[in-house]
Amino acid sequence: MAFREYKIGSRMFGLAFGTSMFITLYMPAVDIQNVSATSIAMDRQLSFGRVGGFSYEDPFLLGWAKPITVQISQDPKTGAAIESTRAFVYEKDVPFPNGIRHPRILGTEPAAVSESKGRINEASEDQGAVFIVREVVEGGVMIPYIENATATRGWLPAATLSKANESQRLLVGKGKIMFVREGCWWCHTLLPEQTQDWQYFGAPPMLGDFNGESPTAFGSDRKGPDLTHVGSRNSSREWMVMHFFNPRLVQSHSIMPRYDYLWGEKDASGTVIDYDGWRAAYTAYANGESIYPPEVPLPAADSEARALIDFVLNLK
Amino acid sequence: MFKYLFAKAEDIPAGSAAIYFGYSSIIWFVIGTGLGSFNAAKLAFPDFVMGSEILSFGHMRQVHVLAVILGWISMAFAMAMMYITPALGNTKLWSEKLGVWNCFLWNVGLSIGLFLLWMGVTSGREYSDLPWPIDLVVVLGLLVPLCINVLMTIKTRRTQGIYTTNWFFGAATFMVIIVFTVGNSPEFFQLTGLTEAYLTWWFAHNVLGLWITPVAAAISYYVVPKVTGNPLYSHRIGHLHFWSVVVFYSTPAAHHLMSAPLPEWLKSFASVEGVLILVPAIAFVSNLLLTMTGKWRMFVENIEIKFTITGVLMAIPLNMQGGFQQTRAINWYVHGTGWIVAHAHLALLGFSTFLEAAAVYYGLQTLLRRKLYSLGLANFHFWMLLIGFTAYWVSMTIAGLIQGAGKIYEVPYIDVVIAEHPYMIARWVGGTMVFLGNCVWLYNMYMTARVGTVIPAGRLPHELAYER
Numbered sequence: 001m002a003f004r005e006y007k008i009g010s011r012m013f014g015l016a017f018g019t020s021m022f023i024t025l026y027m028p029a030v031d032i033q034n035v036s037a038t039s040i041a042m043d044r045q046l047s048f049g050r051v052g053g054f055s056y057e058d059p060f061l062l063g064w065a066k067p068i069t070v071q072i073s074q075d076p077k078t079g080a081a082i083e084s085t086r087a088f089v090y091e092k093d094v095p096f097p098n099g100i101r102h103p104r105i106l107g108t109e110p111a112a113v114s115e116s117k118g119r120i121n122e123a124s125e126d127q128g129a130v131f132i133v134r135e136v137v138e139g140g141v142m143i144p145y146i147e148n149a150t151a152t153r154g155w156l157p158a159a160t161l162s163k164a165n166e167s168q169r170l171l172v173g174k175g176k177i178m179f180v181r182e183g184c185w186w187c188h189t190l191l192p193e194q195t196q197d198w199q200y201f202g203a204p205p206m207l208g209d210f211n212g213e214s215p216t217a218f219g220s221d222r223k224g225p226d227l228t229h230v231g232s233r234n235s236s237r238e239w240m241v242m243h244f245f246n247p248r249l250v251q252s253h254s255i256m257p258r259y260d261y262l263w264g265e266k267d268a269s270g271t272v273i274d275y276d277g278w279r280a281a282y283t284a285y286a287n288g289e290s291i292y293p294p295e296v297p298l299p300a301a302d303s304e305a306r307a308l309i310d311f312v313l314n315l316k
Numbered sequence: 317m318f319k320y321l322f323a324k325a326e327d328i329p330a331g332s333a334a335i336y337f338g339y340s341s342i343i344w345f346v347i348g349t350g351l352g353s354f355n356a357a358k359l360a361f362p363d364f365v366m367g368s369e370i371l372s373f374g375h376m377r378q379v380h381v382l383a384v385i386l387g388w389i390s391m392a393f394a395m396a397m398m399y400i401t402p403a404l405g406n407t408k409l410w411s412e413k414l415g416v417w418n419c420f421l422w423n424v425g426l427s428i429g430l431f432l433l434w435m436g437v438t439s440g441r442e443y444s445d446l447p448w449p450i451d452l453v454v455v456l457g458l459l460v461p462l463c464i465n466v467l468m469t470i471k472t473r474r475t476q477g478i479y480t481t482n483w484f485f486g487a488a489t490f491m492v493i494i495v496f497t498v499g500n501s502p503e504f505f506q507l508t509g510l511t512e513a514y515l516t517w518w519f520a521h522n523v524l525g526l527w528i529t530p531v532a533a534a535i536s537y538y539v540v541p542k543v544t545g546n547p548l549y550s551h552r553i554g555h556l557h558f559w560s561v562v563v564f565y566s567t568p569a570a571h572h573l574m575s576a577p578l579p580e581w582l583k584s585f586a587s588v589e590g591v592l593i594l595v596p597a598i599a600f601v602s603n604l605l606l607t608m609t610g611k612w613r614m615f616v617e618n619i620e621i622k623f624t625i626t627g628v629l630m631a632i633p634l635n636m637q638g639g640f641q642q643t644r645a646i647n648w649y650v651h652g653t654g655w656i657v658a659h660a661h662l663a664l665l666g667f668s669t670f671l672e673a674a675a676v677y678y679g680l681q682t683l684l685r686r687k688l689y690s691l692g693l694a695n696f697h698f699w700m701l702l703i704g705f706t707a708y709w710v711s712m713t714i715a716g717l718i719q720g721a722g723k724i725y726e727v728p729y730i731d732v733v734i735a736e737h738p739y740m741i742a743r744w745v746g747g748t749m750v751f752l753g754n755c756v757w758l759y760n761m762y763m764t765a766r767v768g769t770v771i772p773a774g775r776l777p778h779e780l781a782y783e784r
Contacts, residue, residue, distance in 0.1 A: 006478070013487060013562060017494075020566040023585070024518060025498065028570070031579050032511050041509065053440030053503070054447035061436050098508045105508060180440035183374020193575035193723075195648040200726040207577045210509035214502070215440035218513055218576065222652040222719070223359070225729040247362075253734050255362045261369050275367060 036107025037099065037211035039144035042133045045097035045212035046088040046146065047314065049173040052180050053215050057095055061181040063307055065094045066173030069314065070164035076130070077154040085132060087149060091157045092128040099146065099212035100131070106146070106211060113138070113145040123148045128157040166301060175311025178304050180217055182259065187223035190216070190315075202229035224256060231316040240309045245296045246282060262305035267297035320416045330408050331683035333415025337395035338680045339765075340423055341672075342758050344387025349751040351380035356744035360737070370434065378445045379434050384664060385443075385528070386426055386454070392672035393531045394418065397466050397485050399679045400538050404482050405473025414465050421457035429453065439503045441512070443520040451500040459496060463489035480554040484534030487562070492527040495519060510578060517572035524663060525565035525593075532668040533557070533600050533631075535675045536624045540607050543620050543678065543778050549606035557599040564592040571642035575651050583644075590642040597635035604628045618778055619694045620674045626702065627670030634662045649724060654736070655716025658709045665705050665750065673701070673757075680761060681777035686768030688777070690784040693760040700753025707746030715739035 049066045051058075057065040068091075073084045090096060100120050103111035113136060114120045123129040129150040135142050149155040161169070179185065192201040205228070210216050234240075239250060244262065247254035260275060267273050281294035299305035317336050320328045357364050358373045365371050402409045409415055429450040438445045446454065466489045470482050478486075499519025502512040541548050548554065570578055570586035605628065608614075614621040637659050641650055650656060681688055688694060715736045722732035771777055 012559075016559070016562045017491065017566065020563065021494075021498075024567050024569055025515075028514055028579065028582050029511055031582070032509075032514065035510075045508075051506075054437055059437065059447075061438070098506055102506075180438060181374075181436040182369075182372065183377055185440075186374055186377045189652060191576055193648065193651060194577070195575065196724045196726070200729075204575070205577055207510065207579075209577070210513070212508050214506065214508040214512055215516075216509065216513045217440055218573075220442055220572070220652060221654075221657055222723075224733070251730060253730050253737075255359060255733055255737075255740070257358065257362055257372050257374070258366050259372075261367055261372075279367070 032207075034107075035208045035211065036110050037105070037144070038206060038208040039133050039135060040205070040209045041211045041213065042099065042106070042110075042144055042146050043086075044210070045099050046131050046133065047170070047172040048097070048176045048213060049090075050095040050097050050101075051214055052176040052217065055095075058177065061177050063171070063174030063177045063304065066171070066177065067091075067094055068161065069170040069172045070160060071168045071170075072160065072163045074163045075153070076156065076159040076163050087155070087160055088131045089157045089160050090123075090125070090129050090131070091161075093125060094128065096123065096125055096129070097212055098214065107208070109138075109143050110145050113143050114147075118145050118147040119151040120146050120148045122151040130155040130157055130160045170310040170314050171307040172311050172314045174304075174307035175309070175314070176217075178262065178308040179311055180215065182262070182308070184227075184308075185217040185219040186221065187219070187256070188225065188227045189219035189222050190226070190228050191218040192226050192228050197226060201226040202232065224254075227312065227315055229316060231313045235313060237309065237313060240312060241298065241305075242296050244305055244309060248286070249282075249293055249296065259305065259308070262303065262308060263297060263299050264303045264305075266300055268300050269298070270300075271297070273297050317416065317420065320413070321420060323413070325411070325413050328412040328416065330402075330412060331399060333409065333412055333419055334395050334398035334679060335683050336416065336419040337391050337398060337422075338676050338683075339761065340419060341388050341391035341395055341676060342754070342761055344383055344391060344426075345669075346751070346754045346758055348380055348383035348388050349747065349754050351376055351383060353744065353748040353751040355380055356740070356747045360740040360744045369436075375434055375436055378438065378442075379430050381443070382433065382445065383426075383430055385523070386429075386458075389528055389532075389664065389668060389672060390458075391419075391422060392676050393527075393535075394422070394462055395679060396531075396535050396538075396672070396675040397462065397489070399683055400535070400675075401466050401469045401482055401485055404479045404538065405469060405475055407469065407472055407474050410465050410468035410472055414461055418458070418461040418465065421453075421461070425450070425453040425457050439500075441503070441516040443523065444500050444503070444516055446500075448500060448503045451496070451503070455493060455496055459489070459493045463493055479537075480548065480551065480558070481534040481538045483554075483558050484530045484537070484561075487558070488527055488531045488534070491566075492523065495522040495526055499523070510576070513576065514570065514573060514578060514582075518569035521569040521572055522566060525561070528664070528668050529565065530558075530561050532627070532671040536604055536628055536671050539620055539624050539671075539674050539678055540604055542776075543618060543624075544608065544611040544614055546607050546609065546611055549603050549609070553599050553603040557596045557603065560592070560596040560599065564589055564595055568593065568642065571647070574642065574644065574647045587643050591639050594635055594639045597631060597639070601628055601631050601635075619688070619691060619698065620678045620778065622698060623670045623674035623677065626698075627667050627674070630662060630666040630670065634659070634667045637662065649720040650716055653716035653719035653723070654712040654739070655720065658712035658716060661705065661712070662709055665701075666709065670701070673697075676761075678777065680764065681768070681771070684765055684768065685771045686764055687771055687780045688782065689760050689763035689766075689768050691782040692784060693756050697753045697757040697760065700749050700756070704746045704749030704753060707749065708743050709746075711739040711742035711746065715743075 047069045068089045099106045192204045194204045242249045244259045246258045247256040284290045285293040502515045568586040568590035570582045571590045
């Protein structure tokens with residue numbers, strides 16, 4: 001750098017680039033960080049688990065070490081009848097979401113209440129824990145917070161799971177992994193737009209609806225409908241099963257791929273699925289050679305298809 | 317290539333690294349566009365190749381994107397840097413051995429990363445899809461060695477000043493390291509929610525704005541004066557281009573999330589800065605087109621100039637779209653539609669690819685000291701690329717406008733899918749033409765290395781007549 005102009009130039013470059021980074025990285029990060037989490041954000045991260053993409057505990061995105069969302073109407077400790085409650089069960093060694101690990105992500109007030117009333121700092125991944133989302137009114141303001149029900153009510157993960165039958169368990173955490181791994185978000189956004197999507201796709205999210213969630217999988221290129229509130233528009237599990245197995249069974253013009261491979265080898269009754277036979281029968285139906293399409297096998301309880309359908313039905 | 321990895325530095329012929337990078341980039345281009353064509357077929361015909369998780373659209377879409385960005389475009393950049401930077405400094409590449417290793421690591425690292433991505437190992441964030449261990453490989457094995465080599469070559473130059481191209485090369489190789497590291501940090505540091513979403517698009521914007529666009533432009537600052545023999549029209553306008561890229565192009569990242577609930581000041585700021593992208597764009601295009609004064613015959617007659625100037629001309633619609641489509645007035649209509657897909661391909665397959673293709677054509681002839689095997693095949697490649705791209709761009713733009721109309725009038729989504737279908741087929745045809753053109757290019761460059769006419773010492777490739 002023999003020339004004086006390059007000394008000045010390189011300093012100016014540092015100044016320009018540094019200022020740009022300050023405005024586009026530091027200022028937005030500080031601003032976004034000051035936003036408190038809503039109860040939606042708490043529900044989302046508690047049902048999805050720590051990470052929805054690559055992570056130590058699940059490097060191949062197979063849905064390992066994810067929480068289970070249950071709907072219970074019996075107290076897991078006493079067995080007494082309670083109001084129907086949505087609880088998030090973290091069995092032993094399932095990593096807690098970011099809002100539990102780093103409560104300041106939840107924002108000042110929700111973090112303080114979650115720690116004082118919700119006792120989330122007593123939760124331990126070695127033991128597992130059950131969480132619920134609650135709200136409290138303080139000074140006329142509604143503050144959502146996370147309650148560690150294992151500490152406050154003595155709900156143990158195994159006992160809580162036992163109070164929910166198969167239809168009351170949603171494998172939302174594993175389903176989010178399937179949603180990310182299978183690239184659903186390349187075509188379906190999870191972000192209704194603020195300007196024109198209200199009527200058709202429902203309300204757009206608010207600023208605090210994502211604290212603690214990773215990745216948000218908003219998607220950028222919509223080739224199918226937005227799915228943010230799809231569970232409210234269509235809550236039929238039967239429709240979802242048919243649609244994922246072959247979308248053209250329920251929507252003849254759909255360009256969605258068939259996700260039949262997520263069913264695995266065996267269906268819910270333990271019968272080996274004959275994919276070639278099914279496809280041949282479907283082709284005959286599509287060509288008008290038979291009147292009825294072949295029966296869609298029900299996904300097994302531990303299949304990837306079931307988790308993905310749970311995730312989609314949970315998008316309310 | 318492998319024999320030079322452990323050879324003594326003085327035994328490695330000058331230009332080896334650039335040649336390996338050049339051929340690697342063409343091969344990755346064939347792979348990337350082949351994947352693109354396959355994906356487009358799946359969008360047009362959803363039951364084309366079914367029942368396989370690995371061959372499903374959701375597993376291959378991101379592999380296509382990253383194969384093209386990190387394989388084709390970035391390796392063509394590395395190739396251009398490794399022969400243009402020393403040429404402009406009247407010196408040799410600082411370390412040919414580091415360059416050969418860089419190329420080796422680039423191919424290996426990218427292959428592993430894309431294999432994992434293809435298997436579904438993803439971070440779930442667009443453009444920064446690679447899991448963070450692979451991000452570290454990209455930074456330490458690919459970008460840092462390249463940056464060291466380029467900056468040290470500029471430092472050890474034997475000319476007084478630094479030419480425009482080398483300002484961009486030096487700055488961009490440095491900035492891309494920062495951009496890649498910061499942009500992928502949310503995954504490593506567990507940043508969440510909107511912070512993560514914003515950083516994802518901060519990366520996606522800046523990898524284009526501070527890496528692909530300026531380096532592609534820098535290449536044409538070399539190729540046009542070199543091949544036409546005209547000096548660059550204006551050094552000062554080059555300054556304006558460089559500084560406005562650093563100041564304006566690095567700031568509008570938030571305009572990719574105009575419909576997300578980000579702070580309003582951030583979106584407004586990004587939108588205003590986004591329009592200011594027109595400053596470097598106009599400076600660049602006018603500078604290059606004025607450099608062509610008196611040599612416009614070469615736009616028709618010379619294949620390198622034909623590619624370069626086509627790319628420069630595509631910067632006009634690219635930046636008119638890019639500057640204005642992100643304002644609130646327009647963005648609400650086109651956001652998340654095929655319009656944006658068309659725009660992204662205008663940037664990467666239109667503008668940037670044509671500039672890099674010229675650099676690879678010209679650089680491989682110069683370094684191999686062999687004249688291009690066949691002008692006919694090169695022209696065939698040019699027209700396949702141009703017509704294929706145009707078919708793609710026009711069809712996706714129309715599809716995007718249909719989607720936009722469907723979106724604002726809240727038409728049932730399936731009707732939009734039905735209306736788009738013919739354009740999906742047209743897009744597949746266009747993409748397939750690009751892929752076939754690239755296969756011909758690979759053959760042409762292979763034959764150039766094997767049987768191209770030897771260029772005598774002291775002559776430039778474009779001074780020789782074609783034999784085919």
